[in-house]
Amino acid sequence: MPKVLCSNFRQLNRLLVAAPRRGLQLAAALLLLAYAPGPASLRAQNHVCPTAALGDSSNKCASTEFVQDAIASPGSPATVPHGGTGQSSFTPNLPIIGNGTGPLQQGTRSGNTTSYGTTSGTFSPNNCIKADASGNLVDAGITCGALPGMVPTALGGTGANNSTNNAGDLLASNGANGTFAATALNAVCSLAPSACNLALGYTSIYWYGAKCDGIFQSNQNFDQPATNISIAATQTLLTSSGSTFTSADVGKRIFIPFAGAAGADYATTISSFVSATQVNVALAASTTVTVQAATNTHPFVYGTDDTTAIQNAMNGTPTGGTLFIPGKTTGCVIRQQGANPYALLQQRPFNIIGVGHFSTLMTFPDMAGSVDNLLVSNTAGGDWVGITWASFAISATPSFVPPTFLMEPRYGRRGIAFVDVTAATNFPWINIEKVTLGESGNDYSLYVGNPTSSGSQSINILRNNIYGGIHLDHVSDTFRIQSNQLLGKTLFGGLFEFTAGAGAFNFSNNNVTWAGCTIIESGTKPMVINNYFEEVVNGSSCARAAMVDFNGGVGTILMPTFTGNILNASVSTATLVRYSNVTGGNFGDNLLVEGTSRTFVTSITTLSCVAPNSWNGGGTHFSTALANTYGGC
Structure with missing residues (x-):
């Protein structure tokens, strides 16, 4: 040692x-x-x-x-x-892990803190982890990663498989601690239409359940497949060769030509789906129909009745707001509401806007001829200044490919009727723009006023397609009917009646091919300028058979102006222009075409100014010699 x-x-x-x-x-x-x-x-x-031992102190x-x-x-x-670690050093802030009798090892960390969690309970494979009330990590009870996004709302998720949503879908809560649904905007807004109105600035008829799936089929419309109908008397099985039925059509309203009592058309509902060309209907046919072609006067029509949904949307639109009619190639079917004289009723001032002729309120063929399609009434008062009806259609068909240039069918009475029943509010400064109205043949398609005295004034009727005529009924000042297509095959043309002293009526830049006459019954300084009046085919239906009639039946017409117009009566039986009960006025710079030897202008009493005109065919220019003829203006 x-x-x-x-x-x-x-x-x-x-x-x-x-x-x-x-x-x-x-x-x-x-x-x-x-x-x-x-x-x-x-x-x-x-x-x-x-x-x-006891006593031993050694x-x-x-x-x-x-x-x-x-x-x-x-x-x-x-x-x-x-008692050692088996290591000479360790990296700061990393955890130390036991290794049996071998040297201790260091682990890694995913974050940047030195705080570590503790666990409680057991864990199932692939399950998510959550923190409990004590801060321990515990099994969350749901599988992670199997279905993306399927995290319950109780755990801060949506409960919806978000990977399967369509572009533009929204997640809507079911109102409880359950799942959200991936939902289109219209479906979301149907749950909270008022909130959507505030956010978007309009109310859609879709939010209230409108389907707008109406189909109008006729062999006379070249844009549609041939439609031939077959159904046996006392039977409910219907075959339509041009249809593409689906199970979603069950419950829709359907109109079947020629199969009702004594061969009349009849309406019922679809009760069951059979195939793309066959369905069963609720009401059996009375008359056997075999491969019968549908026509414009006897069409084959079916679709969801949207009347209640659209009326609810109108009722839900705030005063001063906007009701929106979306565009589709199919129509929004409307029918008479109970025993009321209308299909839709508007009693408060709000705008109705669409996206053109694809936004169609489609009148169903069983609508009675006494029923207005849209009745606008100011019985509830309100401020109507500036309210607009624009860019939608009321018609029997959503296709807008009429069989002839002069026809667009519509069922019921008037397309839009503005009935002024409260003189204190009336309809001042309203606008009807880019609206298409079909022709029913039961009354004028557009009506404004009331039969006695209306305070409505300063109304703009601009750039519309109106089949079946316009009636201004005892209205007041400053009406403008400009840049419209005015068409039709029935006797309803233009009937313009003004209250005493009302002036500044402007009828200009219109293409007028309606079969009825254009009649001005009163007014101060009405102006009819730069219009094209073409081929009246039913002029004899007018009381005086004149294409343009300054009649003065309600009151003397003062100083009317008729200049810059083209009148083509080559295929009609009408006189071109007629004056009666007129004081003064200007007549000049017109092109007048008459296919017969009749007088161009009749019943002249006095005119303040007659400028040069172009006369083509016909006979005498004026039925009464005028001292200042061709004197210029």
Whole structure:
């Protein structure tokens, strides 16, 4: 044993012998271990002291046993069995992980903090993890990653598989702690139409359930497939060769030509779907029909009855707001509401706007001839200034490909009737623009006023397609009927009646091919300028058979102007222009074409100015000689 170590052992031995206490003995043993050299060292061996007899005060632990044990070389880290880590250093802030008896290892971390979570309970494979109320990580009870987005609302998710949504869809809550639904805008707004109105600035008829799926089929419309109808008397199975029925058609209103009592048309509903060309109807046919072609006067029509939905949308549109009619190639079917004289009723001022002739209120063929399609009444008062009806249609068909240039059918009475029943509010400064009205033949398609006295004034009727005539009934000042297509085959043309003293009626730049006459019954300085009156085919239906009639039946017409017009009566039986009860006025710069030898202008009493005109055919220019004929203006 080396000298130093021996000396140390001698010192230690003296300490052990002299030490009266067991603790000092242990300290000495540890001092000995500190001097242990080489790869081996000494450590104290556990030693059990014998039990001393009663009265024996001798030291029974006078000696300490040491054993030799191998430890790491000087400078090496202590191993795990000896209380060490087995590592000389660790990376800061990484967790330490046990490795049995081997050196401790370091793990990694996903974030940048030194806070670590604890778990509670067991975990199922592939399940999501959530924090419980104590901050422990626990099994969330749902599978992660199997269905993207399918996280319940209780866990902060939507409950909807968002990966399957259509572009533009919204997620709408069901109002409870359940799932959201991926829903189109119209469906979302049907749940909260008032909120959508505030956000979007309009109310859509779709939000109230309108389907606008009406179909009008006729073999006379070249844009549609041939439609031949077959159904046996007392039977409900209907075959339509030109149709493409689906199961979604069940419950729709249907109009079947020639199969009713005594061969009349009749209406019923679709009760069941059979095939693309066959359905069963609720009411059996009375007359057998075999491969019968549908026509414009006897069409084949079916679609969802949207009357209630559209009326509810009108009722839900705020005063001063806008009702929107979206565009489709099919029509929004409307019918008479109960026993009321209308299909739709508007009693408050709000705009009705569409996107053109594809926004069609489609009158169903069973509508009675006494029923207005849209009745606008100011019984509830309100401020109607500036309210607009624009860019939609009221017709029997959504196709707008009429069989002849002069026909667009419509069922019922008047297309739009503005009935002024409250003189204090009336209809001032309203606008009817880019509207298409079909022709029913039961009354004028557009009506404004009331039969006695109307305060309505300053109304603009601009750029419309109106089949079947316009009636201004005892209205007031400043009406403008400009840049319209005015057509029709029935006797209804233009009937313009003004209250006493009313003036500034402007009828200009219109293409007029309606079969009825244009009659002005009163007014101060009415202007009929730059219009094209063409080929009246039913002029004899007018009381005086004149294409343009300044009649003065309601009151004397003062200073009318008739200039810059083209009148072509080559295929009619009408006189071109007639004057009666007129004082003064201008007549000039017109092109007048008459295919017979009749007088061009009749019943002239007096005119203030007659400028040069172009006369083509016919007979006498004026039925009454005028002192200032061709005098110029």
